[in-house]
């Protein structure tokens with residue numbers, strides 16, 4: 001499987017699965033820090049999460065500091 | 072290098088660089104966030120929405136401590152995330168990047184991404200401390216900001232592809248092309264709709280510290296991923312056949 005596939009430097013063939021995995025991590029992390037308004041916690045705690053917005057509060061200061069739109 | 076090793080060093084580099092970013096922010100950006108939130112509190116007292124009571128301050132301290140402790144954790148999450156993007160682009164562009172070793176190549180790419188994905192979008196939509204943004208416009212502002220970053224990044228790739236088709240001294244034309252294109256986008260895109268009511272000194276100082284923080288991230292990830300890559304790819308030459 002892909003674990004045994006290698007990055008061939010001379011031909012610069014980068015394994016597609018590695019790219020896809022990193023792409024998903026990129027999108028998920030960016031959403032959580034930059035744009036989440038309680039969606040992730042709502043998967044576990046339901047509607048209440050939207051009012052409490054724990055994740056938003058935890059990523060809030062970085063959101064301002066890194067230039068994402070906020071309040 | 073195996074795929075799994077590639078993913079691990081990319082994520083580790085991002086997490087480290089994010090840890091540095093979060094720590095730098097904690098030291099230099101937090102004082103400005105405190106000031107801005109202080110103004111917000113004053114406004115709350117004046118409008119009568121909150122009472123200037125010991126209970127208010129107890130609750131406020133608990134809430135701010137939670138937010139501040141998040142700065143470093145969020146730095147690690149954001150760093151890992153942006154680091155993943157950096158790793159993808161580095162792996163795909165490494166052969167084409169100038170520089171005679173992996174650290175230089177990685178730093179050059181970090182510089183290009185810092186400029187196209189951060190500095191240029193920042194000039195159009197600069198960071199703002201709390202109290203400036205209007206909650207009603209946050210979705211619109213997010214769409215504008217993300218769109219501008221995406222347009223800048225994708226057009227940079229497009230003009231780079233174009234430069235490969237051009238002969239030696241015409242390659243610079245592609246760079247000029249990007250400059251003209253992104254300037255046009257800069258003027259066409261709508262302005263941030265919010266009016267700034269906070270003192271401008273505070274806003275400008277906050278922005279300056281914010282840029283220092285993000286710059287510390289891009290410099291760190293360039294160096295860290297470059298060092299990892301150099302160390303692990305030299306071993307690879309031995310067991311790579």
Ligand SMILES: [Zn+2]
Nearest residue numbers: 064070071201
């Ligand atoms: Zn905010």
